[in-house]
Amino acid sequence: MHRHLLTPLSPKNLKTNGFQGPLGPWRVQGRALAFLTSLAPQAPGNHSPVMDTHTTDVIVIGAGIAGATAAAQIAADHRVALLEAEDQPGYHTTGRSAAMWILNYGPADVRVLTGLSRLFFEAPPEGFTETPLMSQRPMCFLASVEQVAAMRGLLAEGIGLREVSVAQARAMVPALRPGYAVAAAVEDDAFDVDVAALHQGFLRLLRRRGGVLALRSRAGRIERRGGVGEVEVTGGAVFRAPVVVNAAGAWGDEVAVQAGVTPLGLQPKRRTGVIIDPAPWDVSAWPLVHDVAHTWYVRTEARTRLMVTPCDETDMQPHDVQPDELDVAIAIDRMQQALDIPVRRVERSWAGLRTFTPDRSLAIGWDRAAEGFLWSVGQGGYGIQTSPAAGRLVADLVAGRDPGPAAAALPMVNPGRFAVI
Ligand SMILES: Cc1cc2nc3c(=O)[nH]c(=O)nc-3n(C[C@H](O)[C@H](O)[C@H](O)COP(=O)(O)OP(=O)(O)OC[C@H]3O[C@@H](n4cnc5c(N)ncnc54)[C@H](O)[C@@H]3O)c2cc1C
Numbered sequence: 001m002h003r004h005l006l007t008p009l010s011p012k013n014l015k016t017n018g019f020q021g022p023l024g025p026w027r028v029q030g031r032a033l034a035f036l037t038s039l040a041p042q043a044p045g046n047h048s049p050v051m052d053t054h055t056t057d058v059i060v061i062g063a064g065i066a067g068a069t070a071a072a073q074i075a076a077d078h079r080v081a082l083l084e085a086e087d088q089p090g091y092h093t094t095g096r097s098a099a100m101w102i103l104n105y106g107p108a109d110v111r112v113l114t115g116l117s118r119l120f121f122e123a124p125p126e127g128f129t130e131t132p133l134m135s136q137r138p139m140c141f142l143a144s145v146e147q148v149a150a151m152r153g154l155l156a157e158g159i160g161l162r163e164v165s166v167a168q169a170r171a172m173v174p175a176l177r178p179g180y181a182v183a184a185a186v187e188d189d190a191f192d193v194d195v196a197a198l199h200q201g202f203l204r205l206l207r208r209r210g211g212v213l214a215l216r217s218r219a220g221r222i223e224r225r226g227g228v229g230e231v232e233v234t235g236g237a238v239f240r241a242p243v244v245v246n247a248a249g250a251w252g253d254e255v256a257v258q259a260g261v262t263p264l265g266l267q268p269k270r271r272t273g274v275i276i277d278p279a280p281w282d283v284s285a286w287p288l289v290h291d292v293a294h295t296w297y298v299r300t301e302a303r304t305r306l307m308v309t310p311c312d313e314t315d316m317q318p319h320d321v322q323p324d325e326l327d328v329a330i331a332i333d334r335m336q337q338a339l340d341i342p343v344r345r346v347e348r349s350w351a352g353l354r355t356f357t358p359d360r361s362l363a364i365g366w367d368r369a370a371e372g373f374l375w376s377v378g379q380g381g382y383g384i385q386t387s388p389a390a391g392r393l394v395a396d397l398v399a400g401r402d403p404g405p406a407a408a409a410l411p412m413v414n415p416g417r418f419a420v421i
Contacts, residue, residue, distance in 0.1 A: 053238045056081045056212070058398060059231055060245040061219045061255055063089035065195070065383055066376045067247035068202040069391025074245075074398050075209035081239050082206060083231065085218035085251075090199050092320070093249055093383065096352030098273065098299055098307060100288060101134060101191040101385040104158040109361045109412035113386035113393070116406055120388035121193065128201040134191040137300070138287040140169055142181040142338060150292045151183045160189050173289050175281050175339040183292075190288065193384055202391070214239075219248075222259035229259075229372055243398055245374045250318035250353040252363075252377035261370040264363055264418045266377060268353035269313040272327040275347045278306045289339070296334035305347065308335045316353055323351040356380045361412050364393055368416035374398065375415040 056079040060071040063084035071082040086092070101121060103114055121134040141161075143151035155161055162185065169184035170176045203213060217233035222244065224230070229244040248255040253263035283300045290297040294311050301307045310331040314324075328349050335341065357363050357378035367373040376394050379386065389406055393413075396403040403410065411417075 053240060054081060054212075056239065056241045058243045058245060059083060059229060059239050059241040060247055061231070062246070062248040062251070063203070063213060063215075064092060064094035064247065064249050065090075065199055065202075065387045066249065066379055066390065067245070068199055068206065069387045070245055070247055070376055070394035071211055071213075071391075072202040072205040072209065073391045073395035075206050075211035076395065077399060080206065080209075080211040081241070082211060082213045083217045083219050083233055083239065084213065084215050085234070087216050089203060089213065089215070090196075093352045093354065093379075094195065094199060096273070096350055097195060097384050098297075098309070099193045099195045099384060100137070100299070101193050102139060102187070103189065104154070104161060104187055105385075106380070106382045107359075107361045107412070109409040110380075110382045110386055112409040112412075113362070113389040113406065114382065116389035116392075117386055121191070121198075124201065125205075128205065129194075129197045131194055131197050133198050133201075134193050136188075137190060137192045138172075139187040139190045140164075140172055140287040140289050141185045141187070141292045142169060142176070142289065143183040143292045144180060145182050147291065147293045148183055151185060154292055155185055158185075158187065161185050161187050172287055173339070175278070175341050177338060177340050180338045185292075186287065195384055198384070198387070219255060219258065222255070224259075224370075224372065227371070243372050243374060245376060245394060245398070247376045247394075249377065249379070250316075250355045252355065252375070254318060256367075256373075256375075259370065259373060261367055261373050262419070264375070264377070264415055265358045266355050266363075267358075268316045268318050268321075268355040270316045270321050270324070270327075270351050271354050271381070272309055272312050272323045272331060272349060272351045274308045274323075274328050274331045274349045275301055275305050276308060276332070276341070276343050276345075277304070277347060278341050281341060291334075291338065296331065296338075298335055298339065306341070308332060310334055313354070318353065318355075321351045321353050323349040327351075354379075354381045358418060362386070362390065362409075363415040363418075364390060364413040365397060365410070365415050368419050 058078050058080045060067045060082045063082050071080045074080050164184050164186050166181050219231045221232040231239045246255050250268035253266045256263045284303040286300050288299045299307045308331045312327045332343050363375045363378040393406045
């Protein structure tokens with residue numbers, strides 16, 4: 001099972017480094033919040049659970065990229081508690097992505113938020129990261145004879161795409177088999193994203209702004225009393241805040257139901273990644289190679305390896321999803337129809353849940369019926385590339401600010417569009 005090399009904010013790290021707000025450790029009801037890192041489930045027979053109540057302005061549930069980007073940006077002017085069920089933020093989908101930024105990808109709201117995120121990726125604030133957040137990796141789309149119409153559609157709609165000859169495509173991807181592609185196009189302005197640096201940067205920003213990350217803190221009971229949301233987490237601690245942001249990824253509808261809020265009909269879908277050694281090919285400078293019908297792609301991983309995916313979308317219940325052997329075999333088979341790469345063995349494989357709303361646009365905004373309940377879910381296959389702008393939009397909604405150019409996405413991402421009238 002592959003996961004991104006996110007430096008885990010382990011309880012040890014957090015105890016020594018964490019929760020230092022501008023005025024020192026945050027104190028709520030006289031206790032330093034640093035103890036939150038020790039909210040592990042109690043061992044059977046150990047009856048000394050830490051029980052405490054913590055009051056903030058905003059609670060964010062889920063510390064993947066959606067929750068981390070929102071929490072850090074909300075924390076510019078609010079007290080924030082970010083709750084994460086696992087002991088590593090990024091354990092689920094955020095740590096399992098292909099880490100690409102592609103403008104010509106996804107529905108209109110995704111393209112707006114992807115475009116608005118670009119400046120952050122290119123020029124993050126001073127001190128945010130020590131490594132660049134993005135590095136250029138063009139996309140090369142291939143069309144077989146049956147996919148020519150799809151290629152025409154892509155070229156007609158896409159921004160910054162140029163048609164190239166099959167010979168030019170083969171110059172970029174020398175393993176391309178003769179006869180597979182009859183048309184090709186290149187999108188130069190696409191990028192690899194350093195997801196670990198992005199995610200850790202936002203979590204550091206949250207901490208610098210006095211926010212709190214509580215790991216091993218699965219939100220269980222969620223109630224609203226007297227205008228204040230109350231969230232009880234693993235181990236019994238209780239968080240209280242007037243605003244609760246649901247950024248629980250595949251668990252978004254579960255969290256809603258726990259809060260007595262009507263679910264949106266989110267559908268988590270499994271996607272598989274497979275790592276192979278492409279020797280004898282040197283793939284370090286290859287573009288991402290995609291068939292235009294989205295049935296497979298390959299992307300260089302760590303300069304010498306290839307990630308292959310069959311672009312699977314199998315409906316799943318939210319859980320710690322694992323790859324299916326059949327999808328691994330399909331990935332290799334589809335790739336090998338196009339590329340002459342011998343696969344001696346699969347080095348590793350993984351799967352992640354890409355979670356979609358019923359219309360595949362994101363859902364960001366206040367619930368139309370439940371006071372103080374804000375959604376940031378349905379990031380699908382675009383949650384990394386949209387995240388700086390999506391997190392900013394959540395922060396603007398919490399603060400009641402004009403979201404500027406992101407307002408163009410608001411009607412498309414409004415969760416109220418799924419409401420049954
Ligand atoms: C194979 C693959 C390739 C991808 N490629 C790309 C790509 O190239 N570019 C791109 O932009 N996107 C890509 N994606 C999609 C992207 O990874 C996701 O959209 C994004 O990571 C979703 O982030 P999230 O924060 O919503 O979800 P998650 O990262 O899953 O975070 C949700 C968090 O909520 C926590 N949680 C759930 N319930 C509770 C609870 N009750 N209490 C507390 N915490 C809770 C979970 O533990 C989890 O950590 C890809 C995804 C996959 C699987």
